[in-house]
Amino acid sequence: MTKKLLPLALGGLGIGTTEFVIMGLLPDVANDLNISIPVAGHLISAYAFGVVIGAPILVALSARFPPKNILIAFMVLFTLFNFLSSVAPDYSTLMMARFLSGLPHGAFFGVGTVVAAKLAQEGKAAQAIASMFTGLTLANLAMVPLVTFIGHHYHWRYAFGIVSVIGIITILFLYQFLPQQKALRAVTLKDELMFFKTIQAWHILAIVAVGFGGLFAWFSYIAPLLIHVSKFDISSVSYLMIVAGAGMVVGNILGGYLADKKNPIKVAIFLLVSMVIALILVFFLSEYKLFSIILTFICGALAMSIGAPINMIMINSAKHSAMLGAAFLQAAFNVANSLGALFGGIPLIFGLSYIYPSLVGASMALLGAILCTLFLKKYHMKGSV
Missing domain, CATH: 1.20.1250.20 (MFS general substrate transporter like domains)
Known part of the structure; x- marks a missing residue:
């Protein structure tokens, strides 16, 4: 993986972690917010609904801007809404935060897929796209178990705080290493x-x-x-x-x-x-x-x-x-x-x-x-x- 693609993989790491970590922390969230586990499970659906709604709408609204700027903006939203999840005082606020944090998920990968393909060497576009999704796979392999452990043994809010930190690091890497490109539309x-x-x-x-x-x-x-x-x-x-x-x-x-x-x-x-x-x-x-x-x-x-x-x-x-x-x-x-x-x-x-x-x-x-x-x-x- 080249350093040009590294920021995209980091974004995938953060996105994969926040998407899947909630599944292992449902009992902790339910206990802390005094709700049942099935009701807490709606937080998973809220995120998925955010992905479905946000992916086409955000891309359609932003495609006339340079992709580097778009990806940074998406990751700012992602970081902000995950931080909101970490400090949400009640179930309703957390539900809204989960929905909002899902909005930039698909949009980030949508733009990132095309950017990765354009940055790839001749005949290696699919491998470049796979490099971006490496972050998503590493999230399942290492980050989700680690963050779940931390959230379970300390507090579930730390999990979303860690995701917010990954988001901040991704923003810095996008700014530093992702080349500027013309608008993709x-x-x-x-x-x-x-x-x-x-x-x-x-x-x-x-x-x-x-x-x-x-x-x-x-x-x-x-x-x-x-x-x-x-x-x-x-x-x-x-x-x-x-x-x-x-x-x-x-x-x-x-x-x-x-x-x-x-x-x-x-x-x-x-x-x-x-x-x-x-x-x-x-x-x-x-x-x-x-x-x-x-x-x-x-x-x-x-x-x-x-x-x-x-x-x-x-x-x-x-x-x-x-x-x-x-x-x-x-x-x-x-x-x-x-x-x-x-x-x-x-x-x-x-x-x-x-x-x-x-x-x-x-x-x-x-x-x-x-x-x-x-x-x-x-x-x-x-x-x-």
């Missing part, structure tokens, strides 16, 4: 939005929402799967999540490499089919601890490996709407999160075992692979540009 906003009146645009977003949702059908219920099916002690789950995080780091690198070497849509098909196989194996082999650990790593790797190829598909398809397209992708990833958790939970409502969400995930990933195949046949997409 080459056409008017009206012309840019024309791409999203095409079936092609929504086809790509559907691939993400459905196919990537298969991963979240598994990941949303991984803790009870490991405890009740694999029979791991509850104290071991945090360590097994590090295994999943390590897989995400490896998968992110692998996905960027493959998307630069091969046709990104074919890479996406291969990875989604691989996810189908892996999730079916989760269904049959999770009762065996060794296989459970191995599959946790593999599924984590496949989860993040799809990011770079799908971003390249959007950039190649959207052309002058690439930045807005990348922002919409971030919204689609959060829709995938919600759909995966929703559909993955249906078997549990009917009293079935925690292995069944993986079958739901395999079905969603298979549908995503089919959508990718149809996309390839219809648009004959070539390799990365």
